Amino acid sequence: MAMVGGGTGAFIGKVHRAAVQLVGGVELVAGAFSSRPDRSREDGARLGLAPERSYASWRDMLDGERARPEGERVDFVSICTPPDLHFEVAKACLDAGFHVMCEKPLTRTAAEAEELCACARRAKRVFGIMHPYVGYPLVKLARDLVARGELGRVAKAVVVYPQGSFRRIDWTKPLTPRQQWQRDPRRQGISCCMGDIGVHAANILEYVTGLKIRKLLSDMSRFTGGALDDDGAAFLRLEKGAHGLLLASKVSTGEANPLRIHVYGEKKSLFWRQDEPDLLTVSSPFAPMETWSRGSAYVAAASAAAARATRLPAGHPEGFIEAFANNYRNFCDTIRAKRERRKPTALELDFPGIGEGVRGMRFVEAMVASSRRGNVWMPI
Numbered sequence: 338m339a340m341v342g343g344g345t346g347a348f349i350g351k352v353h354r355a356a357v358q359l360v361g362g363v364e365l366v367a368g369a370f371s372s373r374p375d376r377s378r379e380d381g382a383r384l385g386l387a388p389e390r391s392y393a394s395w396r397d398m399l400d401g402e403r404a405r406p407e408g409e410r411v412d413f414v415s416i417c418t419p420p421d422l423h424f425e426v427a428k429a430c431l432d433a434g435f436h437v438m439c440e441k442p443l444t445r446t447a448a449e450a451e452e453l454c455a456c457a458r459r460a461k462r463v464f465g466i467m468h469p470y471v472g473y474p475l476v477k478l479a480r481d482l483v484a485r486g487e488l489g490r491v492a493k494a495v496v497v498y499p500q501g502s503f504r505r506i507d508w509t510k511p512l513t514p515r516q517q518w519q520r521d522p523r524r525q526g527i528s529c530c531m532g533d534i535g536v537h538a539a540n541i542l543e544y545v546t547g548l549k550i551r552k553l554l555s556d557m558s559r560f561t562g563g564a565l566d567d568d569g570a571a572f573l574r575l576e577k578g579a580h581g582l583l584l585a586s587k588v589s590t591g592e593a594n595p596l597r598i599h600v601y602g603e604k605k606s607l608f609w610r611q612d613e614p615d616l617l618t619v620s621s622p623f624a625p626m627e628t629w630s631r632g633s634a635y636v637a638a639a640s641a642a643a644a645r646a647t648r649l650p651a652g653h654p655e656g657f658i659e660a661f662a663n664n665y666r667n668f669c670d671t672i673r674a675k676r677e678r679r680k681p682t683a684l685e686l687d688f689p690g691i692g693e694g695v696r697g698m699r700f701v702e703a704m705v706a707s708s709r710r711g712n713v714w715m716p717i
Contacts, residue, residue, distance in 0.1 A: 338357060338363055338364070338365055338366070338367075338411055338412065338413050338414070338415055338438075339365070339366070339367040339368050339369075339398060339402065339411040339413075339414045339415070339435075340353065340354070340365060340367075340368040340369075340370065340414070340415045340416075340417060341368065341369050341370075341395045341398070341414060341415070341416050341417065341418055341422075341426050342369075342370065342371075342416065342417040342418030342419075342422070343368075343370060343415070343417030343418075344370035344371045344376065344377070344380040345370070345380045345383050345384065347417065347515075348515075349417050349440060350370070350417045352657070352658055352661055353415055353417055353438075353467075353661065353665075354384075355658045355661075356658050356659075356661035356662040356664075356665050357415075357662070357665050359648070359658065359659065359662035360662050360665050360666045360669060362669070363665070363669055365384065365386070366386065366387075366390055366411060367386065367390040367391075367392065367398055367401075367402055367411050368380070368381055368384070368386060368390070368391065368392065368398065369392040369393070369394050369395040369397065369398045370384075372394075374393035374394065377391065377392065377393055377394070378391045378392075378393065389401070390402075395426055395429075396429070399429055399430065399433045399435075402433075402435075403433050403434070411435065412435070412436060412672060413435055413436035413437060413438060413463070413668075413669075413672060414426075414430045414435050414436075414437055414438070415437075415438045415439075416430075416437065416438070416439040416440060417440050418440070419518045419524050419525070420442055420444065420445050420524065420525055420526055420532065421445060421518075421523065421524040421525075421526075423439055423440070423442075423443060423444050423445075424444045424445070424449040424452075424453055427439050427443075427453055427456075427464075428452075428453060428456050431453075431456045431457055431459075431460040431462050431464075432456070432460065434460070434462070435462065436462045436463040436464070436668075436672050437457075437462065437463075437464045437465070438464075438465040438466075438467060438665070438668055439464070439465070439466050439467065439694070440466075440467050441466055441467060441468060441536050441537070441694065441697060442526065442532045442533075442536050442694070442697055442698060442701065443466055443691070443694030443695065443697060443698055444526075444694075444698055445525070445526035445527070446526065446527070446698065446702070447695070447698040447699050447701075447702050449698075450691075450694055450695040450697075450698040450699075451695060453691065453694075454691050454692070454694075454695050457691050463668065463671050463672050463675060463690075464690055464691040464694075465664065465665075465668040465688050465689060465690060465691075466689045466690065466691060466693055466694040466697070467661065467664060467689070468536075468537055468540045468541070468544075468664075468689040468693060469657065469660040469661045469664060470537055470540070470541045470596060470611060470660065471540065471541055471544045471660075471664075471689060472646060472659070472660035472661060472662070472663035472664045472688075473609075473611075473614050473646070473655075473660045473663075474631045474632075474636070474640075474642075474643040474644075474646040474647045474655070474663075475609055475614060475615065475616065475617040475629065475631050475636070475643065476541065476544070476545060476609060477640055477642035477643045477646055477687070478617055478629060478636055478639060478640040478642075478643040479545045479598075479600070479607050479609055479617055480544055480545050480547065480642070481639065481640040481642060481643070482607065482619070482639070482640075483545060483546055483547060483600060483602070483607075484547055487602075487604070487605060487619075488600060488601075488602025488603070488604055488605045488606065488607065489602040489603030489604035489605065490577070490579075490602060490603045491546050491548060491575075491577070491579045491600060491601070491602050492579060492580070492601050492602065492603060493579065493580050493581060493582075493600075493601045494542050494545070494546050494548075494573075494575065494579065494580075494581040494582075494598065494599065494600045494601070495581065495582045495583075495598070495599040495601075496538045496539075496541060496542045496581070496582070496583050496584075496596075496597070496598045496599075497538070497583075497584045497585075497595075497596070497597050497598075498534045498535070498537060498538040498584065498585040498586070498596045498597075499584065499585075499586045499589030499592040499595065500534060500586060500587050500589060500592055500593070500594060501587075501588070501589050501590050501591050501592040501593070502587050503560075503561050503567050503587040503588050504588055504589075504590045504591075506561075508561065519533065519565075520563045520564065520565055521564075522564050522565060525565060526701070527565070527701065527702065527705050528557075528565060528566055528701045528704065528705055529563075529565035529566055529567060529587070530557070530565075530566045530567050530568055530569055530585055530586065530587050531557070531566060531569055531585060531700070531701050531704045531705070532701050533587075534585050534587070534596075535569065535583070535585035535700070535701065535704065536697035536700060536701060537596065538583050538584075538585050538596065539583060539696070539697065539700045540689065540693055540696070540697060541596070541598055542573075542581060542583065542598060543693075543696065544689075545598060545600055545609075546575065546579065546600055548575040548576040548577060548579055549575065549576050549696070549717075550573050550574070550575055550581070550700065550717050551574050551575060551576060551716065551717060552573075552574045552703075552714050552715060552716045552717060553571045553572065553573050553574070553583075553700075553703055553704065553707060553714070553715060553717065554571060554572045554707055554712055554713065554714045554715070555569055555570065555571035555572075555703070555704045555705075555707040555708045555712065555715075556569065556570055556571070556708055556712050557569035557704060557705065557708040560588045561588060566705075566708075567586070567587045567588050568585075568586040568587065568588050568589075569584075569585055569586070569704060569708065570582070570583065570584040570585075571583045571584075571704060571707070574714075593612065594611060594612060595610055595611060595612045596610065596611040597609065597610035597611065598610075604621065605619055605620060605621045606619070606620045606621075607619050607620070608620070614631070614654075614655070614656060614660075615630060615631040615632070615651075615654055615655065616628055616629070616630060616631075617629040630651050631643070631647060631651065631655065632647055632649060632650050632651030632652070632653070632655075633651050641684060642684055642687055645663075645684050645687075646659075646660075646663040663688075664688045664689065665688075667684070667685050667686065667687050667688040668688045670685040671685050671686060671688070696717070699717045700717055703715040703716065703717045
């Protein structure tokens with residue numbers, strides 16, 4: 338693999354690199370880690386890359402890798418830059434013949450996302466988008482329980498993603514580079530909170546329920562000033578008549594990262610939260626509450642996807658990096674299937690693709706449009 342962005346000082350780059358190490362059979366061999374050529378080469382050296390593959394820019398990287406013999410060039414590129422570069426870099430990677438794994442949001446606009454989707458189809462390349470939360474084993478179990486009808490017809494889904502990250506910033510001091518671009522419409526796009534974490538909430542809701550959001554009514558706020566939102570919520574209308582609620586916030590004082598989802602069916606309901614990822618609660622009005630524990634034999638029997646995503650025995654916690662690794666594993670296995678000229682299995686295809694990236698950008702634009710127009714229903 339190669340990496341664009343995500344230098345040694347970047348949080349998300351470290352997570353991606355740690356995740357691929359868990360996958361096995363994947364090696365970081367090339368990269369352009371910074372917009373500063375000297376910094377990019379220094380980061381490459383720190384990561385143990387050969388000097389000739391520690392590139393000054395991502396364009397140099399694509400030219401250099403494409404010039405290598407087919408068996409020696411990278412197979413895919415992981416894009417860990419701010420959103421303003423996603424479209425340009427991803428399109429260039431596809432045009433150069435490389436598979437792509439991209440951080441979210443996919444692009445800055447839905448139009449860019451649609452164009453990138455068309456590029457990926459034309460190039461016939463595998464394209465993943467990193468929504469790690471659907472990589473957790475018990476999120477996959479939850480999806481499979483819903484799909485098998487264990488809950489009955491889904492009536493309502495509630496997803497909440499409260500962070501207090503913007504309450505921990507001293508706004509009187511200079512902002513970090515990440516804090517700066519997250520609040521800059523030219524780099525982040527039209528939304529900060531929804532573009533950063535709201536897309537995760539929408540993605541996990543659609544993944545677990547198997548139902549797409551068809552329209553929404555939103556209300557978004559800017560509690561800390563700036564040009565972009567830092568908080569928002571929406572009423573949702575899903576497929577098959579189901580209703581939903583979504584809340585995402587960067588100003589939920591005292592919160593860390595407790596993404597949580599409730600799905601209420603006619604027979605049962607389920608509940609999962611990211612800060613207790615090894616437990617899934619299933620409730621019924623006529624039976625005791627069940628707590629499913631990751632790594633247990635009964636989980637493996639109930640969900641092949643959960644079993645595949647589990648690395649450690651029960652009682653040994655698995656978390657965020659492992660969820661990234663599960664997406665990478667399936668992404669890479671799909672690339673291998675393509676190389677072997679065989680159809681990928683359903684388990685191998687179980688990772689967020691470019692279609693989910695397009696859905697995310699449609700969601701963001703609908704959220705912004707609904708709020709700006711006075712809290713009206715908007716289709717996705």
